Amino acid sequence: MSDQKISVAASPSVPAAPAARRVDPLAIIVRFQSLIGLVLVAIGGVIFSPRRHGEILFLNPDNIANIVRAVSETGIIAIGMTFVIITAGIDLSVGAVLGLSAVVTATMMISGGFGLISTILAVLAMGIVFGVVQGTISTRFRLEPFIVTLAGLQAARGLALIVSGNQYINISYGDGPGLAPPVFAVLGERLFDNTVPVATIVFIIFAALATLVLNTTRFGRYVYAVGGNERAARISGVPVSMVKISVYAITGFASALAGIVHAGQFNFGSANDGMGYELTAIAAVVIGGTSLFGGAGSMVGTVAGTIMLGALANILQLNNITPATQLLATAAIIVLAAVLQSLVRRREGLGR
Amino acid sequence: MSTPLLSVTGAVKRFGGVQALRGVDFDLKAGEIHALLGENGAGKSTLMNLLSGVHTPDEGEIRVDGKPVRFNNPREAQAAGIATIFQELDLVPSLDVASNLFLGRELMRPGGMLDVPAMRREAKQRLEAIELAIDPSRLVADLSVGQRQVVAIVKALSYASRVLIMDEPTAALTVGEVERLFDIMRKLAATGVGIVYISHRLEEVPGIADRVTVMRDGRVAGIAAPHAPQAELVRLLVGRPLDELYPERAKSVGRTLLSLKDASFRLARESAGWQPPSGITLEVKEGEIVGLAGIMGAGRTELLSALYGTGLAGRWQGEVAVDGRPVKLESINAARKAGIAFVTDDRRGSGLMLRMAVGLNLVMSVIRRISPAGLMSPRRQAEAVRQSFGQFDIRPKNPDIAVGALSGGNQQKVVLAKEILGNPRLLLLDEPTRGVDVGAKGEIYARLRALAAQGLGILVASSEMPELIGLCDRIVVLRQGSNVAEFIGGVDEHTVLAAANGREA
Structure with a gap:
């Protein structure tokens, strides 16, 4: 977790803790819960994977590529969501903003005749603006982000319906009016010898950037501070409102990015795209060890949590287990992650 | 001498490797107000928790009326007549006084309806019994802290009436409210209730206590008469004479x-x-x-x-x-x-990020200074943390543990050090x-x-x-x-x- 990265215990004149200080094993499990979970799921995947001619299907490169491709959109959103949740906020509008972004992306290129670059920039800017508006309303009028982004969800779906006219906007490629630049289709392809999905590369690059921002910048520290204790942060001179507005701008950006990836992968935009993604993203963040109370969490955890959920769904699918069971398994994992965190809080004497 | 109402002999309690109590003797007579003093970590909370059934002693014995007892939970202690009022009053602010007094033991009409008039009537009687004129239909949220304290006492006495353990009851009270609370305590004592009064306010002790037990490092450091000089109590509390609690004044x-x-x-x-x-x-x-x-x-x-x-x-x-x-x-x-820098009176609520590490809290007001061009500088952060640990003797000397795990005194040092870093x-x-x-x-x-x-x-x-x-x-x-x-x-x-x-x- 990030606390470790900024540790100063190594500096010589700050004496280290007495050697007798014991480390709570439970706390370690929670700190790395999503990575541990990911490893367990992977082991389970190998054990329970169906085999064909002795090959473990779960480990088949195509299957792994499928897993990481399938999670890349919710992963991008979960990365943004991690910032928001560390500030003790929540953003329910992300799935709807993804849908709106996919629709706008398709419409701009197909009906609007805009080029690739201008379309992408415009859609990303729209996502940022959407987040800034939500963050501003929430801070200016002191409203719970839950309510503001719930309204944002409705607004984004409504806008998406208006833009799309409740139609699938199909993306056809080629040169000329009504056609999207063929290079856009690369989002649905794989690179490096047809192994690594482009959507996954976008996810990984975004995750790496977000990790840097959260762990090494002043802004990242402010994010933890606001979630750790908003009043204390304010008194210490942290620009609390600016930080809050910024994290919603980040989720807006992430949702728009995911929307563009979505349009590129599926070659259409629909107002119903990204339905329910907000809950998958929140689940990934929580499984990743980020506290809904704010002030604690890590990007690595979120990435591992995202992939773990995808891998779990994949194993169940490979074994032809029904979607109903998948939902129940996900539910159990969320509860387990939350219970572990609660136990640690209680050990620290900070439980509620 | 009569048998004490409540007594503890040779109480030992360990939490993991920490020995919170190392053989404590304590007793309380009927009608006595017995002050229990001690610094944070001296063991007074642990002793209180043994008496109120929250913890059971590892060694030693608790007796009520001379008979050995064993409390496995607070309900058993209450059944033996021991009520405890914790610092966080167990009241629901959004309910009225009567509902709070009868919470969990509501009076019912036949048919399962709440008998609100009966509860209000009885609440009024109980409050008036200690000469407190509070309308039982008022919301607890609308009462002053002092009034809430009294409601909590009345509530506690309604299910356990022989021993009252009060944990720092005056911490949030005004001078006038403290006086009124003391009046009520004296009245209760006069009816034969034994009161254990836990406090860190030395100056209040002579005015209220019949006897003073001072704890230090999990032991009883001494038992003093109520009018013992403060210097004597301070010496017992900290284990050394503290002539110079206050430093010299400014020379210029x-x-x-x-x-x-x-x-x-x-x-x-x-x-x-x-x-x-x-x-x-x-x-x-x-x-x-x-x-x-x-x-x-x-x-x-x-x-x-x-x-x-x-x-x-x-x-x-x-x-x-x-x-x-x-x-x-x-x-x-x-x-x-x-x-200008400011340190609030509410370090947990608005001073510290309790779950975050001491080091992170320390640099909170100088983040701008230690993040040139927006990037956190681990070196500058370590320097700042080192400076704070050098100025304030924060213990344990480890910037990586959560600040919420520190004692009150050390948390306060962190809040002060944090603001001092900003020069x-x-x-x-x-x-x-x-x-x-x-x-x-x-x-x-x-x-x-x-x-x-x-x-x-x-x-x-x-x-x-x-x-x-x-x-x-x-x-x-x-x-x-x-x-x-x-x-x-x-x-x-x-x-x-x-x-x-x-x-x-």
């Missing part, structure tokens, strides 16, 4: 840092219970520690938060100057630009030693004085009169938001109290 002071002349804070919207500064004139010079005295509601906290821009919205009128230049102190930014010129302190044990108090006073000697100006509000008198160079007395008197440090307490209450000395 510098230029005027903060100057208020007939300054008032006009609230954007009036707010009941918030006494804005009105017509205050005062100065704080470099190197000087100025105290703000006054009864609860006199506007001490409000003055500090209005200066720092953390209170209610509003505007200053009259003259407010820092370094001789008029400033608009209406936002946190403005205050910080003027070199303020003027430090506003609200209740700087609330919930801090005597040893840490001494350290904090010495550190504040040393900082003042380097030119820092300090304005400190406190409800602990000995603290103001011992620590400050000058004491400004506030009443109804305005300064009504000023004394040199070392003045006697009654003079200050008289001025605070608006009486002749």
Whole structure:
């Protein structure tokens, strides 16, 4: 977790803790819960994977590529969501903003005749603006982000319906009016010898950037501070409102990015795209060890949590287990992650 | 001598590797008020938890009326007649007084309907039995802290009536409320109830206790008569004579840092219970520690938060100057630009990020300085943390543990160190030693004085009169938001109290 990265215990004149200080094993499990979970799921995947001619299907490169491709959109959103949740906020509008972004992306290129670059920039800017508006309303009028982004969800779906006219906007490629630049289709392809999905590369690059921002910048520290204790942060001179507005701008950006990836992968935009993604993203963040109370969490955890959920769904699918069971398994994992965190809080004497 | 109502012999309690109690003997007679004193970590909370059934002793024996008992949970202790009132009063603010008194044991009409009139009637009787006129239909949220305290007592006595254990009941009370609480305690004792009174306010003990037990390091350090001199109690508490709890005063002071002349804070919207500064004139010079005295509601906290821009919205009128230049102190930014830092009276609520590491908390007010070009510099952060650990003896000496795991005294040192890192010129302190044990108090006073000697100006509000008198160079007395008197440090307490209450000395 990030606390470790900024540790100063190594500096010589700050004496280290007495050697007798014991480390709570439970706390370690929670700190790395999503990575541990990911490893367990992977082991389970190998054990329970169906085999064909002795090959473990779960480990088949195509299957792994499928897993990481399938999670890349919710992963991008979960990365943004991690910032928001560390500030003790929540953003329910992300799935709807993804849908709106996919629709706008398709419409701009197909009906609007805009080029690739201008379309992408415009859609990303729209996502940022959407987040800034939500963050501003929430801070200016002191409203719970839950309510503001719930309204944002409705607004984004409504806008998406208006833009799309409740139609699938199909993306056809080629040169000329009504056609999207063929290079856009690369989002649905794989690179490096047809192994690594482009959507996954976008996810990984975004995750790496977000990790840097959260762990090494002043802004990242402010994010933890606001979630750790908003009043204390304010008194210490942290620009609390600016930080809050910024994290919603980040989720807006992430949702728009995911929307563009979505349009590129599926070659259409629909107002119903990204339905329910907000809950998958929140689940990934929580499984990743980020506290809904704010002030604690890590990007690595979120990435591992995202992939773990995808891998779990994949194993169940490979074994032809029904979607109903998948939902129940996900539910159990969320509860387990939350219970572990609660136990640690209680050990620290900070439980509620 | 009669058999004690409640006694403990040879109590030992370990939590993991920590031995919280190392063989404690304690007894309580019927009708006695027995004060239990101790610094944080001395073991008084653990002893209280054994008596109230929250924990069971590893060794030793608890007896009620001379008969050995074993409480496996608080309900068994209550059945034996032992009631405990914890600091966090177990009341539901959104329910009325009667509902709170009968919570979980509601009176019912036949058919399963609540019998509200009967509960209110009986609640009224119980409250009147201790001569407290509270309407049982009022919401607990609308009561003062003192009234809530009494409701909690009545509630506790309604299910356990022989022994009352009170954990720091006066911590949040005004002087008047403390007196009323003490009256009630004396009345209860006169009816034969034994009361264990846990406190860290030494000065209250002579007024209320029949006997004083002082704990230190999990043992009984001594048993004293109620009128034992404070120095004797302090020696028992900290295990060494503490002649110099308070450091020497300033030898010289510098230029005027903060100057208020007939300054008032006009609230954007009036707010009941918030006494804005009105017509205050005062100065704080470099190197000087100025105290703000006054009864609860006199506007001490409000003055500090209005200066720092953390209170209610509003505007200053009259003259407010820092370094001789008029400033608009209406936002946190403005205050910080003027070199002002603020330490709240609520370190857990608005001072610290409890779950975050000590080191992270320390650098919170200097993040900008240690993140050139927006990137956190681990080297600068380590330097800042090192500086804080060097200035304040924060224990354990480990910047990586969660600040919430520290004792109250060490948490307070972290809050102070955090603000000092920002190199303020003027430090506003609200209740700087609330919930801090005597040893840490001494350290904090010495550190504040040393900082003042380097030119820092300090304005400190406190409800602990000995603290103001011992620590400050000058004491400004506030009443109804305005300064009504000023004394040199070392003045006697009654003079200050008289001025605070608006009486002749």
